[in-house]
Amino acid sequence: MPASKDKFKAQPKVTSKATELKDQLKKYYVYALIDPRNISEKGIFYIGKGTDKRGLAHAANALKLSNLEKTDEDKDKDSEKNKKIREIHAATQEKPLVRVLGRFDTNEEAFAAESMLIKYSYGLTRTG
Numbered sequence: 051m052p053a054s055k056d057k058f059k060a061q062p063k064v065t066s067k068a069t070e071l072k073d074q075l076k077k078y079y080v081y082a083l084i085d086p087r088n089i090s091e092k093g094i095f096y097i098g099k100g101t102d103k104r105g106l107a108h109a110a111n112a113l114k115l116s117n118l119e120k121t122d123e124d125k126d127k128d129s130e131k132n133k134k135i136r137e138i139h140a141a142t143q144e145k146p147l148v149r150v151l152g153r154f155d156t157n158e159e160a161f162a163a164e165s166m167l168i169k170y171s172y173g174l175t176r177t178g
Contacts, residue, residue, distance in 0.1 A: 061077035076153035080167060081105040083131070084147040085138055094171050095146070096131050099157075099164040109135050109145035 083092070083096035098105065112135035116130065138146055151167060154160040 077101050078154040078157055079105075080151045080154070080160055080163045082149050082151055082171070083108060083135075084149060085134070086142060086144050086147050087138070089147065090169070093136050097151075097164055097167045097171055099160040105148040105150070108132075109139070110151075112124050112136055113145075115140060 078101055079101060080097065080099045081104075082094045083098070085093040085095060086095070096108070098108075100107075108131065112132035115132055135146055138144060152160075152163050154163065
């Protein structure tokens, strides 16, 4: 067979180990945002659930908001979570740590776990 036809043969699909592992993970997850200055249960300041890169999106959004000129209404809507992320970044030039606490097959399972963990972590912040 001539060399010019070889280049049109179907090439095997190349996947990385990371891609293969990602494909095996359950779609929904529950995560914690943790202050890197206090890596303990007391350093957790946010529990959330999501898919894909939801856990990482918080820091990007909070830091983007800090660069915008805010109206009084915007300032009222600015969450404590966003303020904490900006405080961490100002003090350390780091973003909060994102730790996946569990993976789930359904949104309902993730929601139930998120709810339980919020109640648990809320108790930690109020008793310590």
